[in-house]
Amino acid sequence: MIRAVVTDIEGTTGSIRFVHEVLFPYAKRHLADFLRQRQEDVEVVRQIAATRQLAQEPEADLARVIEILEGWIAEDRKATPLKALQGMVWAKGYRNGDFTGHVYPDAFDALARWHAQGIALYVFSSGSVQAQQLLFGHSDMGNLTPLFEGYFDTTIGPKKETASYRCIVEALRRDAAEVLFLSDVVEELDAAKAAGLHTLQLVREPGMTTGVHPVVASFEEIDLERF
């Protein structure tokens, strides 16, 4: 019996296009100015230090740190300090109304229905917890944050590693068999399945790689009773 659903964002609740054509270019445009202006802020200092450490360039000056981060944006690297900084940069864009977080209508309908039925909903995304809350807090459908019990990002571990899902299940204080993980990425689903979670792949575009996981084209096809 499914009692909790943990969902990915990009390619699952919202479109890959929104992330790659709206969010990432906005971060690329504003990151350098943001870092120059906020380089003394405690949280920014922490993420700059984490960037230097991850890049193994302890001597990197701010210009070099910006170059490293822009390179990571270009290669879509799910690096925790980049993701934290992107979240801080996007905050202004959401607040200014430059964009709203894309959520598929079918995802909204199902999440709202499951929430009303008492299913506990969580997010696990490579985007930082701040970025996740911004996206759902300023979504196309309004503020959806009341639907969620909690948020997990890569500070709990990478999305393609089984240990991350074990930690999430532990944090949820549930049996893995009560939890369904939704994602568009097979390696993430493989890792979740190895931790004992139920899995379901969202295949929203033709030609996507699939694996051993049941596949649906939208949340409309998901029946929690069948697990």
Ligand SMILES: CSCCC(=O)C(=O)COP(=O)(O)O
């Ligand atoms: C949380 S919004 C930004 C999404 C993002 O930065 C990203 O890398 C998407 O990762 P996901 O794990 O949701 O596929």
Ligand SMILES: [Mg+2]
């Ligand atoms: Mg995804």
